[in-house]
Amino acid sequence: MKLCIVTHNVVKGNGQGRVNYEVVWEAIRRGYHVTLVASEVASSLQQHSQVRWICVPVKGWPTEILRNMIFSWRSANWLRQHRSEFDLVKANGAITTVPTDVNAVHFVHSSWLKFSSMGTMPKSAKNILNPRSVVYDFYQWLYTVMNARWEKSAFQQAQVVVAVSDKVGKDLLEIGVPPERLQVIVNGVDLQEFSPGVSDRQKWNLPQDVPLALFAGDIRIPRKNLDTVLHALVKVPNLHLAVAGITEGSPYLQMAASLGLNERVHFLGLCRDVPELMRAVDFLVFPSRYDPFGLVVIEAMACGLPVITAVTTGAAELVQPEAGIVLSDPNDTEALIQALSSLTSDRTLRSQMGKAARTIAEQHSWQLMAKSYVDLFEELVKSI
Known part of the structure; x- marks a missing residue:
């Protein structure tokens, strides 16, 4: 052929x-x-x-x-x-x-265009839809329409x-x-590159001996939904969050500061060693508002991490109840608070879910x- x-x-x-x-x-x-x-x-x-x-x-x-x-x-x-x-x-x-x-x-x-124009996003997202300029927003809209x-x-x-x-x-x-x-x-997913293990948090200056979640994605746009994660984090005081993504042009550093989260949210910038970073955290949180698949979800599962995601993420179909938590609405802050609290407070649950997640990933x-x-x-x- x-x-x-x-x-x-x-x-x-x-x-x-x-x-x-x-x-x-x-x-x-x-x-x-x-x-x-x-x-x-x-x-x-x-x-x-x-x-x-x-x-x-x-x-x-x-x-x-x-x-x-x-x-x-x-x-x-x-x-x-x-x-x-x-x-x-x-x-x-x-x-x-x-x-x-x-x-x-x-x-x-066309699906993202339809979703983003339905008026279903919360004020926390609408307030940052224009992070760089009106011209930039128009360009993104035109790019999507074309x-x-x-x-x-x-x-x-x-x-x-x-x-x-x-x-x-x-x-x-x-x-x-x-x-x-x-x-x-x-x-x-690459099952050798993304595999369970332990990594030293000091490499990223991350705190030791505290529950630590990971958010990874483009944090310059509202589609990945870091704003809902930050608002939920306010109500989960024992949890720290590592954020992997380009910070230049991102509105979320200022949002984290305004919410009083500077001590618990750690912006790492663009990370080249994501598998090692995943082995340093306790679970992934990724309730994207629209993601056709979301490789980060299955990569985290391959690393033996439980995941919190939303039905609006394609890879959510792989997340069985024994391997993580799938939100029915990515903008539901209260549901996300409950999910974060559940995994933050229960080390045994995290371990059980992580093992199940790896088993699922091995089939893909x-x-x-x-x-x-x-x-x-x-x-x-x-x-x-």
Whole structure:
């Protein structure tokens, strides 16, 4: 089989890039040749005899909208000339205007647009929707609106649309993807990199001998929902919180200070050693308002951590009651207070949930996920 994958990057450093990275290696193991139409490719793949990299440069363009548009235009031009060379073409979302056989969906912009415009977010979030400027907010809205429009067209043209969670699958059905063309392949986790253990908190200047939760994600925007976590933390006085995420441009440092939480909330900035950090904390709290999957959830589970999340996070479907707590409403501060208090006060419960979480994560390795993708490719090629 000659496979073509169109994507911005094929690297281990982010969710979509990691999925493509693992799929490429599984295709290589089965003896297939893979052409990557991408801006960035992992060095381990660049020199492989079964891999050809068609570089689509987008650096230098000032905004992500422009970079995406340039990538789509350049990749489409190349694909129109070379489409006949491949048995199957896989893309991710609205990345190119050329019809593809498989489109793997990691985010449904129309669903986030609908959620964010419903007026369901609390005042604590609305007050920080404009952390950097009115222009920036308008740009984010425009980016979402344009992607929502482009995505619908891309999904309509694909033979099979793959959702990374049941939540994404439901979102896709809502925007008109026929159920017979929809499949769900859940994202995976590196079970060796993310594994149970103990790490010294002193590396991050975190307090010893106190219950410590972790929040990890983009803390420059309200979507990840750190504001509700901070307000709930006020009512759980024995709990400390480590926050991993870029602090520049974030309104949450000021919010934590205004809530009197400076002594208990520890902003760590961007962390490169997340697995080690996870082994230094007691549980994860991640009640994201909208997350198609949320790799941090399954990564924490693989590290043997109980998790608190919300139904609005795709990975919540993996969190059984014995492994964590799933909130029915990410904005329900009282419910979050109860969940935080429960895990803070009960070390035995945390241990039991952590073991169950690891067992669940072991069923979702990257290798198993990649096999599901390549199995799908083989079935499609046979049917053509």
